[in-house]
């Protein structure tokens with residue numbers, strides 16, 4: 001656990017922590033949540049059940065799942081004063097900018113009312129976040145389109161509750177397509193956790209100082225927004241739009257190989273996977289099924305498939321073990337579900353909140369829990385004497 005990892009670039013890094021939550025084998029393309037293969041969870045579980053598994057370490061019984069689901073449903077509301085924060089944002093603010101701000105301000109409402117030394121109260125803080133992040137996310141979207149906020153309904157399941165908060169308008173009932181709800185639940189499962197990625201490591205580093213879980217998750221949202229991380233799903237759609245047609249794919253691949261261009265194939269490559277990202281395989285298959293069932297014919301899917309085909313035959317990508325990652329196809333499904341492009345990373349954040357809070361909880365019970373303090377390789381000036389300004 002405290003072994004030395006050496007990345008392909010030769011840069012050695014030590015393990016940042018011990019964790020029993022998620023296991024990744026980057027060479028074999030293996031991803032386990034608490035020992036369960038992602039393929040089986042994607043096929044048989046639900047996001048709420050996976051959130052329970054990540055937090056508690058075991059799959060829930062029927063009663064445990066019902067109790068967990070009930071607790072989440074009854075913590076989805078936000079303090080009414082919370083709406084005042086939204087009014088301070090520009091209408092065209094990026095939803096991730098609003099989400100990080102709103103989540104940070106959650107600490108001003110809830111921070112002092114729980115005893116984080118009590119395991120049950122820590123779990124309650126975690127449930128609050130899993131429950132309220134969709135409410136906040138939907139509120140950010142509705143504010144950006146000028147719609148009145150929609151309150152959460154407790155009598156529907158997690159994903160339907162979110163979709164209703166996103167799209168239900170007073171003037172007419174929302175007819176939900178079960179295919180859309182199932183597809184979003186599956187995407188949430190696939191994005192729920194991923195070991196010590198940049199945003200989860202950020203949550204753990206902030207958590208290691210004893211900061212409250214709300215600002216820990218807010219820091220995770222901030223880290224996730226970067227296009228090298230969770231922001232990639234939005235960047236992939238923009239890239240596919242820019243390529244526009246399968247006939248332009250080869251030139252895009254050639255451009256991505258030219259370092260001077262500064263252009264990268266978004267959705268390709270991974271810090272750990274040097275084989276296929278198992279989530280990308282599942283999402284690729286989902287793309288065809290969901291678009292067929294929704295009757296959506298999106299030419300960008302053909303562009304994406306052609307891009308994958310050309311890149312995976314190109315020595316530059318093969319030598320560097322650059323494969324499609326979780327972000328490569330997910331945007332095509334979000335688009336088919338009519339999720340706006342600038343909400344794609346917000347979707348990622350909703351799902352990853354389950355992993356972030358599981359890691360925060362795990363950290364609190366780690367006997368070796370200490371403040372994180374990464375070191376550095378110093379490359380600056382050697383010791384030297386001060387020179388007065390008249391002699392500079």
Ligand code: SDX
Nearest residue numbers: 194197228229230232256264265266267268269270271320
């Ligand atoms: C996520 O860590 C996680 O677990 C993250 C995540 C999660 O679930 O939390 O899986 C989610 O963030 C997935 C990654 C999404 N990001 C993107 O799709 C952005 C595009 N990808 C790259 O920026 C890059 O591949 C990274 C950031 C994902 C990984 O970076 P690495 O492993 O540090 O790769 P690198 O920058 O060291 O590149 C190695 C080589 C370089 O060329 P050389 O210097 O060896 O000649 O590969 C090249 C890079 O230039 N390269 C690419 C490329 N990615 C790497 N060239 C073209 N296109 C790309 N996408």
